[in-house]
Amino acid sequence: MTTKEFIDIDFSQIESDRMRLNVGPQHPSTHGVLRLEVELDGEVVTNVIPHIGYLHRCFEKICENMNYQQIIPYIDRMDYISAMNNELPYVIALEKLMDIKVPEKVEYIRVIMSELNRIANHQIAIATFGLDAGAFTPFLYLFRDREYILWIFEKASGARLLFNYFWVGGLANDVYPTFKEDVLTIVHQVRKTIKEIEDLLIYNKIFIDRTANVGILPLDVAISYGCSGPVLRGSGMQFDLRKNEPYSIYERFDFEIPFGKGEVGTVGDCWDRNIVRVREIEQSCRIIEQAIAQMPNDGDVQSAIPKKVRPPKGEIYFRTENPKGELGFYIISDGKDKPHRVKARGPSFVNLSVLPEIAKGYLFADLIVILGSIDIVLGEVDR
Amino acid sequence: MGLLDRLDKPYETGGIVLGTLEDILNWGRSKSDWYLHFGLACCAIEFMSMNASHFDFMRFGIIPRATPRQADFIMITGTVTLKMAERIQRLWEQMAEPKYCMSVGSCSNSGGPYWQYGYHVLKGVDRIIPVHVYVPGCPPRPEAMEEGMIKLQKLIDQQAIFRKRERLAEEGKISIDK
């Protein structure tokens, strides 16, 4: 392999006090197959070079060879933690392009499922962030709750993790009869656990010492790097596409946008990014409760599904608020059964690019915490 | 075959089990496997649930290891890409004998949904390292992984470990001077 292109050692001026350390591509705390090339001065990080692509699964090439409906399972496999949320922008973009109006019931089920998946995603994010900071117990608590949410998904769609549930114009199948009661029970359980997690982890002195004032991301840097989601909101900006650019039926619900205020440290540190996720779980619970109350009982979820998905010639970029940030799909149709081009703008991909900027000057142990606070999924980084 | 099966027919009054040394060794090996977890993609998330409270993978007596030198078997969970393939090969070579490989999920079995147009996906991890247990599914349920683990334990239980060189010589794989 030619390694010269990216590690260029000039032997005339070797620095003996700096060390280059290779973390990954398979390392328990890199959240998948990320490889970091870290330059250390003692224990202080002086430079980080992320090397990605170890999970490049050719999503965009596959899209050009598949029908529009056949692409949906591949979209699930992009951000495999929050698959429901991934499907949403793609199906909405195609519905806009084809001018399909979906039934009310479908919209409500989509919102409920997306918010449940957002909770499940944040539970993993908080759990693994706790693991990175050295707390193992919250992991077990949160995964217990996540399992209940997966049971609902399994009953509704038949799959635990990758659903293929949202179709263009409708859903794969209707929800089961006791769906509403099950969801409300889980919302109750999630709230209870989040209280426990706040006592156990979030306001724990050790955890605050590990995460506050670490990895500070100023707002202007965050915007310039294109950060979105909890990373942007943790830096103190109240920007949420569900509020600022409401899609689906999000304008009907009453909820707040949590953002980082620097309660225990500086605005934009790791603790802030984490607390945004914790509070978003509560807001998602609120949305789910309102949606369950308003959801119509009858209606055919498959009435608007077109026989053939063949959008007219044109292009569309549509973005929604994924748990990790702004997920956009740029779809170019040339009027055939297969898309001309599908480009996915993954939030993890863009959020990860800010890592070298915020990790410099901290200890190596802090680098792991900073990486955990960004909450990446490598399936989406590499696509 | 294994030691535990012999408990059904104990020697005379009970309390004594007659078995071979191989039985005891295999019993120990199969019930305390340490694994090198190679989490790559979606299956790794199911594997995380597996390690958490509901499914409790550690009841099989297995402990995760971060280094190949201490591992008995490797779990490939997820899509293997060409960029990653050489690294897996190298980790496999670093593991000490006897070693096993468990391939979890369609992607590492055969390329999965990426078999046709995935120009950067390795179509099956068995192209680079030998695989002992395949667990199908995309992603497999935790129960399926448990079943795979039981299969691997059975495989280890029934293995002949002594006179390996002589057996190989009979098969003509190696030649030994007597």
Added chain:
Amino acid sequence: MTIEEIHHSLKEKFGEFIGELVVNPPSDSYINVEAEKLLDVCFELRDNPDFAFDYLMCLSGVEFQEQLMVVYHLCSMSKNHKVVLKASLPKDNLKISSVERVWRSADWHEREAYDLFGIIFEGHHNLIRILLPYDWEGYPLRKDYKEPETYHGIKVPY
């Protein structure tokens, strides 16, 4: 600001370097921009307080018939308006100036477009492959791309 107003004011400032505005609902409207003037247009869009496009949502390479295009989706956080720019490149001269200095997020997006399409972004500080291995040959998202038979001795096709 609507995209018509943005197009109008850009046209006043840059003249013939700004192409026509393509409006075709329900699909997105976009503005064609000449590739050689793109960097100036981008600086104008970011720094002019009327536009204030401080957020690059997406940068994609697209192959379209005999040319490759680079598509920029911009958004303004403060003004809450959007614009789409398109720059066409002929296949024998795939060079365009990098907008990495305008929006930092363009860094990885441009590396990705270089990786998958082979578009060369001039002025990028580190234009190397990002997703594929560093010694990969060819640009996979081009329509005429052929899958390699082997890579480092490993058979690639199924």
